[in-house]
Amino acid sequence: MNIQEASRRRSERVWMGVVAVASGLVFTVLGFLVAVLVMGAIGFAAQHGLVHTLLGARWQPLAGRLQIGLFIVDSALVTALAMLLALPFGIAVAIFGSLVAGAWERTVLRWILTLASAVPSVAYGWWGLAVVVPGIRGLGLGAGYGLVSAGLVLALMILPTFSVLAWEAILAVPEDWHQTSLALGANDDQNIIRLVLPASMAGLQTAFLTALARAVGETMAVQMVLGGAVSHFYGLFGPGATLTTQILTDMAVLPVGSPNHGVLDFMALVLFLGVTLMTGTMGRQVRGRGRP
Amino acid sequence: MMKSGKHLQRLASVATLAAMVTLLWVIIALCREGLMHWHWWVLWRRPRELKAGGGLGPELINTLSMVALAECLSLPLGLATAIWLGEAKLPRRVREGLDGFFISFQSIPAIVVGLVAFEVLVGYFHWPLSVATGTLALTVLNVPQVVVFSRQAMAAVPDAWREGSLALGATALETVWRMVLPASLFALVDQLGLSFARLAGESALLIFTAGLNVGPHWGWFQPGETLAVHLWQVRTEGLMPDRAALAAETGIVLLAITALAIFGSKVWSLRLKAYQSGPGGGGP
Numbered sequence: 001m002n003i004q005e006a007s008r009r010r011s012e013r014v015w016m017g018v019v020a021v022a023s024g025l026v027f028t029v030l031g032f033l034v035a036v037l038v039m040g041a042i043g044f045a046a047q048h049g050l051v052h053t054l055l056g057a058r059w060q061p062l063a064g065r066l067q068i069g070l071f072i073v074d075s076a077l078v079t080a081l082a083m084l085l086a087l088p089f090g091i092a093v094a095i096f097g098s099l100v101a102g103a104w105e106r107t108v109l110r111w112i113l114t115l116a117s118a119v120p121s122v123a124y125g126w127w128g129l130a131v132v133v134p135g136i137r138g139l140g141l142g143a144g145y146g147l148v149s150a151g152l153v154l155a156l157m158i159l160p161t162f163s164v165l166a167w168e169a170i171l172a173v174p175e176d177w178h179q180t181s182l183a184l185g186a187n188d189d190q191n192i193i194r195l196v197l198p199a200s201m202a203g204l205q206t207a208f209l210t211a212l213a214r215a216v217g218e219t220m221a222v223q224m225v226l227g228g229a230v231s232h233f234y235g236l237f238g239p240g241a242t243l244t245t246q247i248l249t250d251m252a253v254l255p256v257g258s259p260n261h262g263v264l265d266f267m268a269l270v271l272f273l274g275v276t277l278m279t280g281t282m283g284r285q286v287r288g289r290g291r292p
Numbered sequence: 293m294m295k296s297g298k299h300l301q302r303l304a305s306v307a308t309l310a311a312m313v314t315l316l317w318v319i320i321a322l323c324r325e326g327l328m329h330w331h332w333w334v335l336w337r338r339p340r341e342l343k344a345g346g347g348l349g350p351e352l353i354n355t356l357s358m359v360a361l362a363e364c365l366s367l368p369l370g371l372a373t374a375i376w377l378g379e380a381k382l383p384r385r386v387r388e389g390l391d392g393f394f395i396s397f398q399s400i401p402a403i404v405v406g407l408v409a410f411e412v413l414v415g416y417f418h419w420p421l422s423v424a425t426g427t428l429a430l431t432v433l434n435v436p437q438v439v440v441f442s443r444q445a446m447a448a449v450p451d452a453w454r455e456g457s458l459a460l461g462a463t464a465l466e467t468v469w470r471m472v473l474p475a476s477l478f479a480l481v482d483q484l485g486l487s488f489a490r491l492a493g494e495s496a497l498l499i500f501t502a503g504l505n506v507g508p509h510w511g512w513f514q515p516g517e518t519l520a521v522h523l524w525q526v527r528t529e530g531l532m533p534d535r536a537a538l539a540a541e542t543g544i545v546l547l548a549i550t551a552l553a554i555f556g557s558k559v560w561s562l563r564l565k566a567y568q569s570g571p572g573g574g575g576p
Contacts, residue, residue: 219496
């Protein structure tokens, strides 16, 4: 081994070390983040009781009544509403984009979806305040601030993400399969129902779960139109509060170091575990690549 | 025999049209409202809390500087982690587990990161609500995204190319540096624009880390309200008489930054790809 070769080996080791240290830092910070949440949440749950906190619906943070059941229900309702609305439209966009649209339409559609998926959530919230809230009020369905308004805004917000992922899932169906299906005499409807949707089901599920995770975690767009009622359930058109919006609201009410601050960690951990469960059930997106 | 059944396709076309019209409605309504009252001076004037005629100069500077700094911190860290994940001698199970860890972190609600950043930086280290706190929180939010998109971009480079490079005598890192990274650069640049746009639009994370005010001048520990936070604050609890117009104007500036970041990175990425493929050359 000559000197040049030895120095190459050494620089390889040094750089591998640099890369390892940088990723070690990343793992430490993210692990620390989870640890902070878990510690805070355990401290809180030990004091107030797990079941009591999760299933109760009384929220008076300054009086020490800290039960988050209502927020979980509201989070679930708003998210379910958003997904129910976004699902059919998202799949329609994916089918149109991959099977129906010509080159020109496809480009326009792609651009709109890309831009819309990057539009800030406060902009969707702004639209909710400007259009959805007055609209629902105009229909005589209450003040306009409420779970349904939040679900509508949220549905629109996750639609671009869901459509793009679903589109890619459908594109992954091999062209040969389409040809075979059509050659067997299937018409376009039968092709979609019997071939395209079943064949891309795994990808569609991934798209659905990704959009679901994003919907559950969204704060601002929901907060702006939700109304923020914490005391009891006012129905679908009535105001409410989700886990995310209530963390935001009560960061000022329960500052760090105050005795009941741990409930915020608890709520954040519930959110994080929920989202991890959703993404954890997804198929592998990035395939692990070993050394060749 | 039934004439071509195209009911589903027609249904999909109509639904797509409806969805696109509604999405464009959001963008156009905001632009219309903002352009009706547009004043160029909002770009440099300072905000006013109670009087009309305030601008968003400091918010604009905060947004651009914080997002740029957060990218500068999170890109090298995320890329290094992605390279390590690809090149370190890890059992297959461990590698897949770590990839899964980042994928679930990619969907972590921003408010959760914001809460922990608030507890640690503000609560424990007693940093003020400031540019520095907000930038670090944005960095933590962005790193998992960078790891995931870098892994995907690098995984798209064919294995045969890696084998060729190794067969020519290059080491693993030389292969990454001289071949894998250049070959996936266009994909990384493309994602960079989306990531910049996403951070610029972030608000939940910044309310309790960067704060709702701006300082007399830019500084690490000056309050660091950004455009997205400003839009939220003005629209929900603003007291200035021209708040409706100001919120929409803030929205326009924010949308312009978002669109420029995405469009710019797309153009750059396409040019890179064209340059790499070259006349007669082959790219991934």
